[in-house]
Amino acid sequence: MKDTLAITIAAHTDRNHDSAVKHVTGRADYTDDIAQPEGTLHAYLGVSDVAHARLNGLDLTDVLSFPGVVGVLTARDVPGVNDISPTGQNDEPVFPTDRIQFHGQPLFAVVAETRDIARRAAELARVDCEVLPHALDPIAAQEAGYPHVASPLKLERGDVDAGFASAPHRITGRMHVGGQDHMYLEGHIAFAVPGEDDDVVVHCSTQHPSEAQHMVAHVLGVPSNAVVVNVRRMGGGFGGKESQMNLFAAVAAMAAKKWNRAVKIRPDRDQDMTATGKRHDFVIDYEVGFDDAGRIQAVGGTFAARCGFSADLSGPVTDRALFHADNAYFYPNVRLTSRPMKTNTVSNTAFRGFGGPQGVIAAERMIEEIAYATGQDPLDVRKANFYGSEGRNLTPYHQEVEDNILDRLVTELEHGCAYRQRRAGIIAFNEGSPVLKKGIALTPVKFGISFTATWYNQAGALVHVYNDGSVHLNHGGTEMGQGLNTKVAQVVAEAFQIDFERIKITKTTTEKVPNTSATAASSGTDLNGMAALNAVEQIKARLVEFAAERWQVAPEAVRFASNRVHVGDDVLSFDAFIRQAYLARVQLSAAGFYKTPKIHWDRQKGQGRPFYYYAYGAACSEVTIDTLTGEYRVERTDILHDVGRSLNPALDKGQVEGAFVQGMGWLTTEELWWDEAGRLRTHAPSTYKIPLASDRPRIFNVTLADWSENRELTIKRSKAVGEPPFMLGISVFEALSMAVASVAGYRECPRLDAPATPERVLMAVARLRAGGERR
Template structure:
């Protein structure tokens, strides 16, 4: 039997990242690699040296006198609005206006002939402050009566009081969950070129080109159509390039218009880490009632977050923490509240998971605590509380869980990882005593997919078919290394049935696709893939109508086959067919659009269907801990993750692997620390520890649930992959807890605060020994 031809690079196949070879050879062009036009200037921010204070005086004469300096920018130089607040609350000035509210807040900008000249001159300013009281810690902010940066949220279902009244067992505790720096390989950067009629074009390393466009227009006092934002690729984003690029793009654009020359701003790593927002750290309080089988009867939780001096995205981030505070578990009676606290620190922002991981942490700690209190394997407690059938399928925000595959995902991993036998082996090893103790844990993830701000669940795309048959693809998503462009191109290739190398991927630009949503919330492929498919389908439908008329055939006899078109009994090569269509004046370009159906959210009522579907996963980790030093090694990790019917299994597997390791870094080594003068001291690779190659588990088994197919009609029935794998890493601190708990016969939960650094592990071990 003759094998049927197929296209090269269609959906559901392993295809390399379109820029992978460029990344490793240095050919990939990032914003800083763009050839600078003659006369390009460079900007540097002058940052505050106190965490809170009134500006008494600011002498910039030494700055202006420095070699190579052309001028400085202050709030008086802003032609429009001195604000880049993404929420429109007018609470995030570009340059401080009379008062600074965190150490490292931008106060002025230096514009010079070279980057080095600008950096040196920025330190010459003489700024005098009347220092004011400050707080950097969320508990201190609550005790001091600091306000919320935005309105809190409450989610409630059932009768919490009756649930606690009838509950037989009770646990009440608090835990701290640390923040995290994005530590993207490419830092923040913007490059602005002025045009005529007050136009400006900005190359920005951003996940949200349209927001940068609107912010630059807002700051310049011009309409959005005067600003074009271009993004070819980013060297990592993770949420840190959703709102944070606004500041840098605005400074570059203002300087470019003022001096009439191109302007680039690229802060060094220290300034980047000091002046830009991070993952929110949380202080979580929980009160839980449960029965003797470990099944939960009632939960009350308060989620207080260090938000920083302005709102940024803290409202939706803390909202999302509540959306995921149930993780995989049904709470019969539940009340959850957020407390987005103002602090005198840089305003925290989006980070992979967008508050969801902090919510999931709380759910997993509750399961762990119940397991130790009852002397049960925490996995059995987890399984007893999984979302189930009728009556156990409603979330705290009143969305029904209809696509539940938790039992199968966890059951398959439990078997493939040989969890039960290995747990017994770990306990036998620990029973021998000794300094080294082992631990093992298996944890699940259920993660809702969609922007909770419903209007963001839309996307556009532009597809051109040229008369030689080549295809040009542009869409509103941005490429930050995750392979979005490759996936969307595969969708277009599949729709038109042409080889992937016929599809040219082009950089994101607001001049081609307007009103784009951020590439965030794991929705890049879902939204942009559907928009691109819509555009390609429009062109395909026009081609079918053209062929039906030209060849006098029914439309169902015109079939797109791999690189050919079947016209009744005749086959024409794709390029030949397209040339015919062009000569017949068929429109070969289309703008596609997609909006996610069936989602809605009423924040005031705390009810709705904010998520289109759920992605699921499970991970098992085994660790070895030196109880005399607190140092540990992650020996083995097994992962089974659900991505639906994968668009590109190779890319998705890479996202799962990377997400797990980044999550492990957040939970174990990455620690943010402010000193008693309000200064962030972990602001460079020398003081901030991200995972490195040697931290990857020696045995790391990652598999996709190949049987999964999205129940919703998403792009080719796939599921999102960006954020959900991040939370799989929670199995690592849970395994560390088991190792430490062995010192006291597993009778007490060590209650490790996160990140579970070796110091915290050691302190927990000493606490159990002495207790």
Template sequence: MVEQTTVLQQTEAQPKSPAGAASSSLRHESAHLHVAGDARYVDDVPLPQGAVHVALGLSSRAHARITHMGLDAVRAYPGVVCVLTAQDIPGHNQVSPVGAGDEPLLAEDTVFFCGQPLFAVVAQTRHAARHAAVLAQVEYEDLPAILNIEQARAQGSPLVCRSLEMTRGDAPHALAQAPHRLAGQLAVGGQEHFYLEGQAALAWPGEDGEIRICSSTQHPTETQHMVAHILGRPNNLVTVEVRRMGGGFGGKETQANIAACLAALAAERTGKPAKLRMDRDDDMLVTGKRHDFVIDYDVGFNAQGHVLGVDMQLAARCGWSADLSGPVTDRAMFHADNAYYYPDVRLRSIPLRTNTQSNTAFRGFGGPQGAAAAERIMEEIAFATGLDPLDVRLRNVYGTTDRNVTPYHMTVEDSIAGEIMTQLAADCDYRKRREQIRVFNRTSPHLRRGIALTPVKFGISFTATHFNQAGALVHVYTDGSVQVNHGGTEMGQGLHTKMVQIAMREFGLSKERVRITATTTGKVPNTSATAASSGADLNGMAVLAAVRTIKDRLVAFAADKWHVAPEQIRFTADGVVVGAEVIPFATLVNAAYMARISLSSTGFYKTPKISWDGATGRGRPFYYFAYGAACAEVLVDLLTGENRIERVDILHDAGQSLNPDIDIGQIEGGFVQGAGWLTMEELFWDTAGRLRTHAPSTYKIPACSDRPRIFNVKLLENAPNREETIFRSKAVGEPPFVHGLAVLHAISDALASLNDYRTCPGLNAPATPEQILRVAERLRQQGGETNAQVHA
């Protein structure tokens, strides 16, 4: 049984609000539809009469020139309407999200990875389109292919985007003067998004060049722009709508553009509605993954475990195009300190171009990879000094008055990682359990236990400063019902629910009176992606701005009509208090309408205080940090290499939570996804560059049986955000993902028992059974030697 502990936070004094208002646990706004099977996704939208279907023809080479592409058999297949190639694109054959010009929608003369779209088949049925697509006769002239980081470094592969360096102090001097020094390497693998709903889009052609698209995208505005770019028409002729997604995790931030553009192109060419829903195998073959990294580190420290200097290189396999690799590798460096202060530091990114899928956004956006390096350093120091890893971590956390400047020169003003780790260690009895585990391991020949407690400090904001803005549109109707629209997208994380709660709280309404509508570029333009954990922060403040504009109008109207001071008017669950009277909200609204008071408003918000200069590697890229800590206990079978998560305790900082139940759900889900990335999710390409793990049969994600046997999750009490976020809450989408690192280090702790905890196991991720057995054998044969070279 999963044990769950929820600690609700104290809320600020506020007017009486209906059950479910902000800061309480209103159920997900679509929960009843999910349970009943009535929640409509792209594939559930009824097809208009005469709609056509689109399927992809994919490259079978990793890097080659196309010498001949025979499509006659494809066109001749029964039911095929037409076949689209790069030459059929009326606008620009480019879908690079950063304007790099290196990502054609359909290949032209050269292919750059195995699975790259070559053409699109448009047919009367999906069956016909898919079967016709495999009939193409494509001839290639193979070119040298670079498939991984090792090859890219050895063969001098060009960088896919600019490299970044962050420095503070003099790292080489600090390392040279340190009494102890060690160097090592950490490899962390990639990860498939594996959203339940695959990439899908449905496009309708309209009049005078208009086109409407229902897309499973996290970034409707970018999808709008890409479709307009491909079709060669202005943005105002393209409308993109998203009611909900069946998961995204970053995989639908840029990758959804492919499906939307090809559906739109087919609709443009045929004059009929067109739908593309990728098969799971095609989805995994075409779309990008989490970036895998190889991180080289050199660290100086003293006998007490204090870090004195750090030099780190973070090399990433980025794939065939730039995509979002620049900001991803930047964020990896932003989090290469995790919760720790490095007195002198130098960090460098190496974003390498390879002939594999173009790696892209994924929950954490590079942050987890950087944090993994920080935790490896803490682990290495603990083994080198003989200290408890928790003590090393506590001795190196950021302070609030000194030891508080990051490698990118941002001052950490609210470091609470140490307090959270200390509280969690006491709550879960970490130190006693650690001793009990060591006793167990002395007498257990084949089963070993391990425990680890790791923190997270996660920066909240888009590092591209201009994305830190949001808009909203709120309508109040004359019956007192409210409709809310905003620029964020719902992918199951509860964003729409929180937006409903904001309107409920401000107007004093029940949930039945507030309706969220589909995100659409036709209502709120120029939106940012729902990403970077900023969905509730940005859109919540925009919704609040719109609601309060309407409230101000209603207050001014009521004050004039009933001859009371504005401060005597309050919106409560019982109605609107106007002086000594309580007036039903609908009555007030209808009276305002009769007096010609506007009951509709837009809202806009931009995040304050942030700035970033990529040229110098300095600035304040984050508005604030979210914190937390996790303690994981595992059991490792040394005969099979399998591991089991016995218990996990998490204490997480969500500020003044908008919805504790939803936030705890996000923490649980983020942790499990993070643990899956680090222990079982393995991507494998063969020597020809073909992805072999492209289906549920070959790629393993966590199942119900992989969850912790005991799972305790608490929200930090009495911890409102010190910054002026929406009702003093904190973002909760990505930070909990990093808690999975506790599992990796617990497995490492279990393996360390093989040589009586003398040396660091140097466990890379994912810690699959094969990897665990290899490390265990190495520790036995080499007497504890690791990949780290220690210099006293």
């Protein structure tokens, strides 16, 4: 028994991820590690080899006759509703009936004695179809008259036409922003075990167990209470396992119930990448009016997205792109419109930032345009347009920015990393270096925290205190490596004033906490931490009432501290006190609940308060490019990021580092490419390039703004950290732009498209040099 309050029990302190040792030693159990019962079957998807066609029929004779094949699932085998659309739009069938809508679309599933048999047999199907014209990107889709997959959003404030008319300067442009594959270490997987009656248990790698539960029930035609979804941990998620797991969970469950045997489905990496959605590509048309000092007067923007064949989450993703198209800047007059375009590609989905990064990069492009047009340092243009005091604090969606700390945060980073001196040195270096060119950029981020679908801002938790003083913790969030379970357990440990090691963190399961929201929108700790704390407070209130009555003291005389309970002058160990409470028949279990206050959103009006608060950050990155090859490297990055009062600085710093590198990858090396036939050709690690360890900044300094504290009543005054630092990778993109611009004397914005691969950098250098020669 410890006599003092150990560091192991407190929030706001560093603590290793609860599964860190298991991760690095290989002892962490994932879905694929679950022991398979005798007779387990394996499923594999048969997919389309055309991008768009009328489906006339499937000849599966050779598939069914392949040795070891037990059967095949098609649309006709769906016992309930043939739809797994997360938004209920009935536009995403498990298997299609009459129309193929993208290359790689699952058409059927083979169920066999082994995965290898199922995989080989799936190749033997003959598909009878009539090939139709296809559109692969948002521009082609518009030209072909394709519809929106969701209703567009318009955000408007002020008099935009008058703002442009009175602006001394006006720039229009178009920017292509590429998508991104999630490239998690663990791919999609589902393992279904049938039960009696309608029951089925599905173990899968999903960020949204409740949605998977409802979708499986929907497809099977049974009530949700017949389906249990379990998630111990994921080997990465990033949004790709929010809705995309629905297909695999439904197929596994259908097969399990049809043949009354356990069934596992795990696609290989190629099929995982071709059959599941990614970050949305955007084509952004922007217009900005500004004065001689670079102050923005008016902004207009149209955000067209490659959404794929179905809605999935494209509506809210494109909405959030508009919500963040201001980033850190006040637009006096603004009109922003989304265009979520249907395309003959896989249905794109959630990805870390959820459309926010595509909005933020548009804001930074406009700042960059103004800087080159006025001959200023882009940082000065940024600071001149920051949100400020009353009159300059209203967003395009009419929410006031009340907690703005960007001036202090950016100024601290600017001085701390010697931005001005280094920029001057880089300009001098570029003047004397004909081949190697350097660039530097300091970019901010302001990111709204909450689900924009207001009803998702709720969470539940279940806490049991057993009569030996040990604690069982379950909540609706899912662990994908980010440390959510560790943070929530720290909250519970501190509330009870007991050691962290007393708490058993259990798998997420729909059996214990119902109707939970996805672990997404950076809200996992905010929501589940508060729900768990609510459960603890219920139990503690009962314990205090019991102690006050049992020992005849005032409730204020009952205090939990250092693995002990102080009751007046008596001190009991936590174990002994809990044992006494149990013998007195005190309820030692509670279901906690939390819903985010203050938020509201009227989509029709484009007005409201969709976000509870904002998280802020800034990054300064320096790069060197080779103008002969277009190759480059990141020399140094300095980050100062706001996480409020950090629950666990070590975990938060890790999230900032990882998010930055992933954001940098999105904008530099990670290129998705479809050929003219609609085939995704970057469908494996051999052709799709995520950042390597050698690609990280040579010097990488990450600091948390430890002076920050959330003004809103969040869990321990902390702030979300999962998504906001992803946008800090834009500093690398902007630094590359400066390096390219140096070849033409910084007179012209290079207008790099993303990702800025070495090829694109080389072509931009050639274009600017050719323009300079003409002048």
